[in-house]
Amino acid sequence: MALFDIEAWSINSATVIIIGLLTLSFALRYTSGKKLHPSEPTVVQPWIPVIGHLLGMVVHGGRYIKRIGLCYPQEPILTLPVPGSRIYVVTEPSLAASVQRNTRTLSMTPLLPEITKRVLGLDKTTYHVISKNLDPEPGGPRGFLADIHDWVYTSFGPGEYVNTLSCEAAQELCFQLLETVGATVPVPGPVDLLAWVRHLVTVGTAKAFFGPHNPIAEEPDLAQDFWAFDHGLGGLLVGILPSITASKAYAGRERLTAAFCKYFEAGHLEEATSIVRGRVRIEKEYGMSTDMTARSALSFLFAGIVNATTTTFWVALRIFANQSLLGQVRQEIRQALEASSQRSGPDSLSIAAIKETCTTLSAVYRECLRVGSENFSVRMIKEDTMLADRYFLKKGAVVQISGGAIHGRSTIWGQDVDEFNPGRFLKEKGKGDGFHPAAFRGFGGGKTLCPGREFATNEILAFVAMVIHAVDWVAPDGGSLSVPEKNDRVMPVHILEPATAPEGIVRPRSEEAKVLSRLKVVM
Numbered sequence: 001m002a003l004f005d006i007e008a009w010s011i012n013s014a015t016v017i018i019i020g021l022l023t024l025s026f027a028l029r030y031t032s033g034k035k036l037h038p039s040e041p042t043v044v045q046p047w048i049p050v051i052g053h054l055l056g057m058v059v060h061g062g063r064y065i066k067r068i069g070l071c072y073p074q075e076p077i078l079t080l081p082v083p084g085s086r087i088y089v090v091t092e093p094s095l096a097a098s099v100q101r102n103t104r105t106l107s108m109t110p111l112l113p114e115i116t117k118r119v120l121g122l123d124k125t126t127y128h129v130i131s132k133n134l135d136p137e138p139g140g141p142r143g144f145l146a147d148i149h150d151w152v153y154t155s156f157g158p159g160e161y162v163n164t165l166s167c168e169a170a171q172e173l174c175f176q177l178l179e180t181v182g183a184t185v186p187v188p189g190p191v192d193l194l195a196w197v198r199h200l201v202t203v204g205t206a207k208a209f210f211g212p213h214n215p216i217a218e219e220p221d222l223a224q225d226f227w228a229f230d231h232g233l234g235g236l237l238v239g240i241l242p243s244i245t246a247s248k249a250y251a252g253r254e255r256l257t258a259a260f261c262k263y264f265e266a267g268h269l270e271e272a273t274s275i276v277r278g279r280v281r282i283e284k285e286y287g288m289s290t291d292m293t294a295r296s297a298l299s300f301l302f303a304g305i306v307n308a309t310t311t312t313f314w315v316a317l318r319i320f321a322n323q324s325l326l327g328q329v330r331q332e333i334r335q336a337l338e339a340s341s342q343r344s345g346p347d348s349l350s351i352a353a354i355k356e357t358c359t360t361l362s363a364v365y366r367e368c369l370r371v372g373s374e375n376f377s378v379r380m381i382k383e384d385t386m387l388a389d390r391y392f393l394k395k396g397a398v399v400q401i402s403g404g405a406i407h408g409r410s411t412i413w414g415q416d417v418d419e420f421n422p423g424r425f426l427k428e429k430g431k432g433d434g435f436h437p438a439a440f441r442g443f444g445g446g447k448t449l450c451p452g453r454e455f456a457t458n459e460i461l462a463f464v465a466m467v468i469h470a471v472d473w474v475a476p477d478g479g480s481l482s483v484p485e486k487n488d489r490v491m492p493v494h495i496l497e498p499a500t501a502p503e504g505i506v507r508p509r510s511e512e513a514k515v516l517s518r519l520k521v522v523m
């Protein structure tokens with residue numbers, strides 16, 4: 001009898017299970033592929049129903065969404081179904097500008113309490129404090145995040161403070177360069193060039209923001225913890241038993257927090273720059289403990305260091321790896337130094353002169369940001385929204401502007417979009433660069449546009465100029481360096497790092513390096 005025929009039964013049941021799974025999979029694919037509204041953007045179904053896109057992001061990192069965006073060049077926005085929700089991905093600048101303008105229903109702030117709680121390890125009380133009045137109406141009650149946002153954006157706005165801070169920070173980075181170059185006689189063997197830049201920028205920025213007794217100056221090993229924190233951010237954000245699943249980042253964060261607590265308790269905050277002191281003042285007004293203030297200080301140090309480090313590295317590497325570019329940029333730097341001496345006396349380096357004279361250096365900087373920056377500007381959809389009167393976005397879902405997809409579009413940047421070509425940013429004096437203002441995503445855009453962009457540009461251009469002027473980077477065999485691929489398999493929380501850390505020899509240029517010991521950075 002068939003019922004007792006085990007072989008036949010197991011084949012039948014296996015068939016039933018397979019048919020069942022296939023049916024379920026088709027049903028899920030069909031339902032998740034349906035639009036929630038006739039005007040919802042084109043739905044891209046994953047191969048594995050429901051969880052496929054999430055899985056894709058986990059396995060492939062930031063490149064997953066970028067590639068999907070580039071597969072649909074005619075669509076300015078796409079819908080990616082995820083369990084219980086949608087992610088809308090914007091891949092075109094004018095629609096990105098619409099997202100940025102629509103601050104009433106599209107906002108980053110509702111996402112911030114949960115993100116910062118996980119990444120920084122905030123306690124419940126602080127979480128509740130920062131969750132209040134996230135997007136205050138004009139004249140309405142304000143909350144912590146709105147106050148901090150306004151303080152940081154106002155402080156970093158164009159003016160005397162940002163100019164002075166830029167000069168101080170660039171001076172500090174050049175001092176670190178002098179210390180490193182001066183200490184390396186005779187020239188040592190090959191070093192990891194990214195680690196070399198990291199050391200200078202980490203130590204220099206920590207000092208410029210938090211003063212001479214900052215935690216990294218007091219305990220230099222904390223620099224390792226800082227980078228472990230950075231590299232484990234994704235694990236902290238996922239938040240499943242972070243002390244185990246992201247153990248190095250977690251331990252690093254906790255050691256840095258303890259060191260910042262010591263810094264505050266010892267009264268060293270007095271030596272910090274005013275933007276840092278103002279943040280702490282606001283945190284105290286909202287009743288935050290020293291431990292929570294220490295975590296916030298870490299987040300500011302993070303913002304100040306990570307992008308500046310990786311950008312500096314790429315700009316220097318791209319120039320050292322191309323002899324004709326190197327010759328051109330060095331000539332511009334010599335002219336900027338001459339102009340600086342004429343304006344501000346001997347041995348001065350004027351940041352304004354660099355920005356005016358070093359057009360190739362500035363173009364390399366922008367092109368490095370275009371190629372390396374694949375960030376997402378994310379907004380929560382607070383109400384059903386008709387974006388640009390055309391695309392329906394569902395309340396509760398998120399919309400992200402894909403920097404990777406926009407920076408990779410040949411319709412914007414031309415057929416050489418995949419090449420490194422700083423020439424695309426070399427413009428005639430007085431003319432714009434001809435790209436849509438929202439096409440360049442290096443600093444994000446709209447309400448979350450990086451507040452530190454002016455400061456960062458000043459600091460990085462001045463510092464890279466001095467690196468290019470004072471030292472040579474050569475390959476371990478003495479030849480030219482080659483440029484590695486970027487690692488786009490991670491979540492792009494900042495400018496992408498190289499897939500393999502390049503090694504090179506850092507050789508001071510005997511005459512030119514002398515200027516470092518007398519250098520005075522001015523605006």
Ligand code: HEM
Pocket residue numbers: 149152300303304305307308311369375376377378441442443444445446447448449450451452453455456457460495
């Ligand atoms: C080349 C260097 C830098 C790059 C490429 C960069 C890029 C970015 C990007 C892409 C964002 C997110 C924008 C968005 O979501 O739309 C951001 C946010 C931010 N950046 Fe920068 N940044 C740099 C340097 C700095 C520096 C030196 C500081 C100084 C502390 C800084 C402070 C911040 C802060 C505080 C935010 C958060 C803004 C908010 O409240 O939403 N950045 N940055």
